Amino acid sequence: MYDIIIVGAGPAGLTAAVYARRAGKSVLVLEKDTFGGQVTFSPRLENYPGFQEISGNELAQRMLEQAMALGAEIDMDTVTEVLDGEVKTVVGEAGRYEARSVIIAAGARHRRLNLPREEEFIGNGISFCAVCDGAFYKDQHVAVIGGGNTALQEVVLLADICKKVTVVQNLAFLTGEEKLIQLLQSKNNIEYILSLIHI
Numbered sequence: 600m601y602d603i604i605i606v607g608a609g610p611a612g613l614t615a616a617v618y619a620r621r622a623g624k625s626v627l628v629l630e631k632d633t634f635g636g637q638v639t640f641s642p643r644l645e646n647y648p649g650f651q652e653i654s655g656n657e658l659a660q661r662m663l664e665q666a667m668a669l670g671a672e673i674d675m676d677t678v679t680e681v682l683d684g685e686v687k688t689v690v691g692e693a694g695r696y697e698a699r700s701v702i703i704a705a706g707a708r709h710r711r712l713n714l715p716r717e718e719e720f721i722g723n724g725i726s727f728c729a730v731c732d733g734a735f736y737k738d739q740h741v742a743v744i745g746g747g748n749t750a751l752q753e754v755v756l757l758a759d760i761c762k763k764v765t766v767v768q769n770l771a772f773l774t775g776e777e778k779l780i781q782l783l784q785s786k787n788n789i790e791y792i793l794s795l796i797h798i
């Protein structure tokens with residue numbers, strides 16, 4: 600029985616493991632896929648304090664090594680269920696584990712468009728975060744898919760970096776806040792493709 604089981608060995612899960620070990624807790628981290636999580640998709644990070652430039656893989660490796668050096672147990676398993684109780688039971692495809700506490704750090708999934716070869720280009724032309732990756736598209740023409748607040752905030756940022764930004768929206772109108780829409784109207788390098796249903 601562990602003090603803490605952490606589901607997911609992405610940056611959040613590994614950070615939790617470091618803190619938990621430093622607090623003297625026994626820790627098991629279960630990962631279903633890639634140690635390091637989504638950050639391993641990023642070929643180059645330039646916004647992680649302490650590293651002027653580092654690949655996602657290298658950063659993930661360092662996080663993993665740090666957690667292991669502190670004594671966290673790390674294993675591969677896909678967690679399918681967590682049963683509550685005074686002792687929590689974590690059910691995986693490969694085994695069952697018990698802990699006093701469970702931290703779910705399973706991350707989030709970006710919604711895909713299901714385009715041909717989409718997965719192949721993630722991190723190499725397709726991005727999900729303008730703050731993270733916008734600088735890689737400096738002076739280029741980029742498309743932002745979506746017309747809600749999140750997308751329009753990304754457009755505001757990209758319009759200052761990129762040569763041109765095309766906003767592609769499946770509805771006939773933008774659904775973001777009026778204030779954001781007005782802000783975008785003050786920029787002259789944004790074009791809109793609306794009502795595009797079958798992307």
Ligand SMILES: Cc1cc2nc3c(=O)[nH]c(=O)nc-3n(C[C@H](O)[C@H](O)[C@H](O)COP(=O)(O)OP(=O)(O)OC[C@H]3O[C@@H](n4cnc5c(N)ncnc54)[C@H](O)[C@@H]3O)c2cc1C
Pocket residue numbers: 606607608609610611612629630631632633634635636637638639640641643644645646647676677678679704705706707721722725726727728731732
């Ligand atoms: C292409 C790309 C570029 C990026 N660039 C940057 C950047 O430059 N700078 C920056 O700060 N951020 C960047 N990010 C974002 C950063 O990667 C995420 O913010 C970060 O990875 C989130 O960490 P997390 O641990 O919360 O989740 P995740 O990284 O998603 O990790 C969750 C982990 O949980 C595992 N998991 C999920 N379900 C289960 C289960 N049932 N059982 C076991 N394991 C499970 C997953 O396999 C995964 O490894 C980028 C992301 C992408 C995709």
